[in-house]
Amino acid sequence: MVVERDPAEGAEPQDSRHPQPTVRKLPDSAESRAAGQRRYEAIVDGWVLHVTVERADRARLRERAARAAAAVVRHAGVTVRAQIPGRVVRVWVEAGDTVGSAQRLLAVEAMKMENEVRAPRAGVVAAVKVSAGQTVDLGDELVRLE
Numbered sequence: 001m002v003v004e005r006d007p008a009e010g011a012e013p014q015d016s017r018h019p020q021p022t023v024r025k026l027p028d029s030a031e032s033r034a035a036g037q038r039r040y041e042a043i044v045d046g047w048v049l050h051v052t053v054e055r056a057d058r059a060r061l062r063e064r065a066a067r068a069a070a071a072v073v074r075h076a077g078v079t080v081r082a083q084i085p086g087r088v089v090r091v092w093v094e095a096g097d098t099v100g101s102a103q104r105l106l107a108v109e110a111m112k113m114e115n116e117v118r119a120p121r122a123g124v125v126a127a128v129k130v131s132a133g134q135t136v137d138l139g140d141e142l143v144r145l146e
Helices: 029-034 056-075
Strands: 002-005 022-025 037-045 045-055 078-079 086-091 104-110 113-118 122-129 141-145
Touching: 029 037, 037 056, 045 056, 086 113
Parallel strands: none
Antiparallel strands: 002 045, 022 037, 037 045, 078 141, 086 104, 104 113, 122 141
């Protein structure tokens, strides 16, 4: 919901004890029609409220689909790639290790700075594609997490 006040309506309504709200249906866009939503504009006491509504059963279905999609993403493997070219100086994990989110995986030295590469999410290390002393380029595969 978006709330905004029209600066042109700076004065209070004539009878502030009984404001007269107005509601009007906004035109449907192709996107809102496809989503099964309706849009309304309500003006209450000088405040403009844009409201999007949908049927309760459709909202439950949308939320269930979003949760299912998030579960699939959590179980999908992820490839950690080199963000900078450099030389691998240290590897802290090996295949089969369980790692937590943001745990150190390895370190890449670039321009005399040691940069730690951390796990983007928790998981199990499926493969370590590099070893200490190896040179890597931007985008090279370093570690695969499941």
